[in-house]
Amino acid sequence: MSLTQRNAGKDKDMAPLLRPRQSLSAERFSPYFTVLKSQPYNDPNSRTGGSNNLRSIAWNPVGTLVATGSTDKTLRVWNPEKPHIKFSTELKGHLGSVEKVAFNPTKDAELCSISSDGVAKFWDVRTKACFNEVKGLGEAFTLAWAPDGQTLIVGNKDDNIFVLSPTSPTPLASHQQSIQTNQIAFCWSGEKIFLTTSEGHIRILSYPNFEPVLRVAYGDNEEFQLNGHTSSCLTAELQPTGRYLATGGSDSIIALWDTRRWLCQRTITTMVGPVRSISFTFDGSFVVGGSDEGSGLDVTHTETGEKIHTFKTAGSCPVVAWAPTRYWLAYSDLGVLRIIGIDDKK
Template sequence: MEAFVTICKKINFNPFFLPSLGGGRAARPQCPLCPTRPLVTGHQLPWNSGLRTPGNPPPCVPPPAGRRIRASAGRAGSCRAGGSCVRAAGRGGRCRRGGAGMALSPYVQAMQELFRANTRSREFPAHGAKVHSVAWSCCGRRLASGSFDKTASVFLLEKDRLVKENNYRGHGDSVDQLCWHPSNPDLFVTASGDKTIRIWDVRTTKCIATVNTKGENINICWSPDGQTIAVGNKDDVVTFIDAKTHRSKAEEQFKFEVNEISWNNDNNMFFLTNGNGCINILSYPELKPIQSINAHPSNCICIKFDPMGKYFATGSADALVSLWDVDELVCVRCFSRLDWPVRTLSFSHDGKMLASASEDHFIDIAEVETGEKLWEVQCESPTFTVAWHPKRPLLAFACDDKDGKYDSSREAGTVKLFGLPNDS
């Protein structure tokens, strides 16, 4: 502790000053004890000081030999001098003070080789305005997109290109999010600011149900068993709708800002990310509070579960992506290569890759188990949404692109695919 205070005095650093990480570019000062590692709110305090921030993350100060600090709330394991530090994901999951880098894992090498041969991205016209959401059907044959132009589009994947199958009209306001039925490849649902959700059947190209809700809807998800649809609105009300009768089963009003919602893979817990940086967990179907986890020091924006049911990930306004163990509900790793608030996440079909995106002009693709950087998908503008194909290393995404040919302010409304063969 004395050594820590001495260092703080030398560099004029206040260890009890916790900078605010709100919207905009995430400011991350350097840690005084580990210069290669950016500092996040709460990381200033030594592990044995007895002083913890609300997020309770671990410091950069290495713990005594043999002591393992379990991760929690914005932390990603320990940082041992000369050892590994998964918090420093910007360096491939390592924080080595003066040490050499670790060899890449065989999986990382194999995927980098694959992407070198399949590095092409291609865009496809989809809408007349910006695309807010993209999602693959469970079989991977179709890709759906929702847009500010009040419509949804569905594409067929044919070899290495998307062919537009149909455009779905009926909403009176922006389509902010959509998702597919977890096991029926013909059904998808859209959430709109017009205070309705609509269920569509691609076989009939018509809306088979319209459900009125109490507010402007901004997020939606379908339960893993396919029986329930949950939709959240701008008033922080989440409504649970029976997918067969199309009637409301339950409704919950929350006293905090609800950003994104999701069931776990076992269908027995319901997760919400909120504006206080927390993950709120409810039992399902009882909807009783189980736990509230201080995941980030600022707004917790998005959440995704990996297909294997081992992890879930959250993205925050602090520009960090944190990876959590589903069973133990502890954070095992953080990814810090992005500099802007994390808007969107997606796990690959095998659960081994995690794509994350923000206002940075690239999409970060990381190996889940190590935090190693696999690839960067270059973009010309901020990315709104990403979605891995359910069977292939093919990434769909949409950005805030402009149609510069005729009007530099006109939104392009395109959907893009990354992972196409270079010679296609």
């Protein structure tokens, strides 16, 4: 049965169902989402309110689970299609704010979380077991898995970056940075990492050696960096197709860099406040940024830079995360996880 046949006779105000990895054109995006409502995922046990309570959102690689970390030490894994808290799993153990969570990109039930308590914990979501932990990481706040799932990077507020393994109780290596380093992203081969800095630059280093990949000129020792922000660069996200690297800064700008020539192709200037997070749809066609100021989430078409839709929100949304296989957008709204795109009528 075709998609058209399945939708025949349905209420015309309902959005058509999309199969996993079925893309939308720019023209169809807004009509599709206009008729959908966001779904809240409330945690009645949450002990801290405010828009910054929810610090991190992460999907597992197949899009069947979404994890959240909060300032009240809560680490919870939700079933996106069953929003009631009884279908979620709380993972207990952190003694400080859970600053970042991320699933192993090669294992749909292996999760890493880091906290201001200086501990990275590795979890098996199926059993709720913490099967490894690494202590003594300082005020850790940034986390990125290598694409092969064998190692990951954790950075702290003293600008020390640790390389961890999910099977080792001690860091494999550490790299002290000379300038404030905010977030880190991997290229899809795992051979390069992108470091955002307080100077507004983005460094491109080799992994795992942490050596500059490019120089300003042949034979020159000066490191080539991306210079696209007038103030601190806070976040970076590589497009799933690998063509663009998106960076966001405290200057409220999202810059899209061509990864072949490392030129800024376009900038997105509709954001209000510092850009705290960036996320692409699974096909790389659309991008959205999160900020802890203003309200609403603007969706931009990656290739044209045109704003094509705005999701209405109650308040600021600093954390955004598109699902890896569908047009499901998870975001924090006044400290509560919400997801839009899930058809609750099917």
